[in-house]
Amino acid sequence: MSNTLPRGAAPIRVALLGCGTVGTEVVRLIEEQSKDLTARIGAPLEIVGIAVRRPDKHPDIKASLLTTDAQSLVDGDADIVVEVIGGIDPVKGLLVDALRSGKSVVSANKALLAEEGGLLHAAAAESGADLYYEAAVAGAIPILRPLRESMVGDRITRVLGIVNGTTNYILSRMDETGSSFSEALAEATDLGYAEADPTADVDGFDAAAKAAILAALAFHTPVTTDDVYREGISAVTSGDFASARDMGCTIKLLSICERVSDPDNPSEDAVSARVYPAMIPRTHPLASVGDAFNAVFVEAEAAGPLMFYGKGAGGDPTASAVLGDLVAVARNKVATTTGGGVSTYAALPIRPMGKTPTRYHVSLDVSDKAGVLAAVATEFARNDVSISTVRQEGRGDEATLVLVTHTAADEALAATVEQLHASEYVRAVVSVMRVEGKDS
Numbered sequence: 001m002s003n004t005l006p007r008g009a010a011p012i013r014v015a016l017l018g019c020g021t022v023g024t025e026v027v028r029l030i031e032e033q034s035k036d037l038t039a040r041i042g043a044p045l046e047i048v049g050i051a052v053r054r055p056d057k058h059p060d061i062k063a064s065l066l067t068t069d070a071q072s073l074v075d076g077d078a079d080i081v082v083e084v085i086g087g088i089d090p091v092k093g094l095l096v097d098a099l100r101s102g103k104s105v106v107s108a109n110k111a112l113l114a115e116e117g118g119l120l121h122a123a124a125a126e127s128g129a130d131l132y133y134e135a136a137v138a139g140a141i142p143i144l145r146p147l148r149e150s151m152v153g154d155r156i157t158r159v160l161g162i163v164n165g166t167t168n169y170i171l172s173r174m175d176e177t178g179s180s181f182s183e184a185l186a187e188a189t190d191l192g193y194a195e196a197d198p199t200a201d202v203d204g205f206d207a208a209a210k211a212a213i214l215a216a217l218a219f220h221t222p223v224t225t226d227d228v229y230r231e232g233i234s235a236v237t238s239g240d241f242a243s244a245r246d247m248g249c250t251i252k253l254l255s256i257c258e259r260v261s262d263p264d265n266p267s268e269d270a271v272s273a274r275v276y277p278a279m280i281p282r283t284h285p286l287a288s289v290g291d292a293f294n295a296v297f298v299e300a301e302a303a304g305p306l307m308f309y310g311k312g313a314g315g316d317p318t319a320s321a322v323l324g325d326l327v328a329v330a331r332n333k334v335a336t337t338t339g340g341g342v343s344t345y346a347a348l349p350i351r352p353m354g355k356t357p358t359r360y361h362v363s364l365d366v367s368d369k370a371g372v373l374a375a376v377a378t379e380f381a382r383n384d385v386s387i388s389t390v391r392q393e394g395r396g397d398e399a400t401l402v403l404v405t406h407t408a409a410d411e412a413l414a415a416t417v418e419q420l421h422a423s424e425y426v427r428a429v430v431s432v433m434r435v436e437g438k439d440s
């Protein structure tokens, strides 16, 4: 095999928008691996400009490359725009302009892709540009291109992910040490996992944006963040973990994307996309994903189950995914082709959370007297929810009832819990948590 470098190949001109945690590492990798990247692409990469907010904060970068005017780079003569600023505005306008002018785009921006992926893909298709964003979901883990390319011949039925490192760290610590949510959050903040305002992570917004991107690619359907049902982890207690342990489970914040039946037309498919903390059996491959790691479990009809695991955040790991996309797009430029867009031809309806089948684990403090079990069971039956297991632990006049249901529509389970709150037999609803996994 020849290892001759291309002679005289025109450089691929790269404009970088943003140079923070991820951007700094992108610049470093492009510089340090320049020779190898040239050989892999068939042409050298040349950074022609870097848009930053404060040029004085980047003393290591050649001053002539720095600008505070990102629009000037988008309007200039770059071949590829790499965006690592984040957020919706002004990035949305910048990337639409870049794509419409035929520049290919590589982005790490999950918030933007989850909200405006349709607009950006349409702009890319119009001008024949590439749009790749592997870093936007699960950082370094290759998951978007596997869904978009490697698995595009298969029929994906389910994508189940731990795609937020901060919350996985918090839940893992609560499980391992018995600490409370706020103690574990403080630890995550000290270690630099959680940001000063941890809302996007803790309340599940970040995981919901990633779920929207995963569902859109897996099911060839437009899915935006608003289509994703979302609950965060701030209400998870050490009592919930104790209940989970008793069931042989742990608790993870799951991003669940499923091909389900359409409640209005059961012979047709629909998409369910949802994010919430759930009990998951310790035997499940996702249960052992600890620390701030991410993992995505994919089920497809022909392939069967597949597991993707690795670092979902951090400058280096995220830059690795950005570079992977950059090389792919640059190769396409050299070959004067594109990698192909994404199809949303299936346009499946989104199944609302209330109609989505789930299972609940419910733990209740009750008075230990005759008739309690029957009264509680009646509340479940009233909503047509079938009970799978029930366990009672007596404590003098008081007792704890632990019930696990069979699968039922989420709205029926939620209504049951509401009625239990109001029941004269129930002293307190101690813990309510969805249980992931097939009905037993």
Ligand SMILES: NC(=O)c1ccc[n+]([C@@H]2O[C@H](COP(=O)([O-])OP(=O)(O)OC[C@H]3O[C@@H](n4cnc5c(N)ncnc54)[C@H](O)[C@@H]3O)[C@@H](O)[C@H]2O)c1
Binding pocket: 017, 018, 019, 020, 021, 022, 023, 051, 052, 053, 054, 068, 070, 083, 084, 085, 086, 087, 090, 108, 109, 110, 111, 135, 136, 139, 312, 313, 314, 315, 318
């Ligand atoms: N940090 C991670 O671990 C990680 C992981 C996966 C994805 N991402 C995504 O990567 C992107 C970048 O994240 P980050 O952690 O590097 O953020 P960051 O805040 O460290 O960097 C963003 C940079 O963009 C600059 N910026 C803001 N507005 C600008 C503008 N108008 N023009 C020029 N520069 C501007 C900021 O000054 C900052 O330096 C985000 O979309 C984020 O969601 C980050």
Ligand SMILES: N[C@@H](CCO)C(=O)O
Binding pocket: 136, 138, 139, 163, 164, 165, 166, 167, 193, 201, 206, 312, 313, 314
């Ligand atoms: N805040 C995100 C960063 C990666 O997208 C996380 O904790 O996973």
Ligand code: NA
Binding pocket: 134, 135, 136, 137, 138, 139, 140, 141, 142, 143, 144, 321
């Ligand atoms: Na990724």
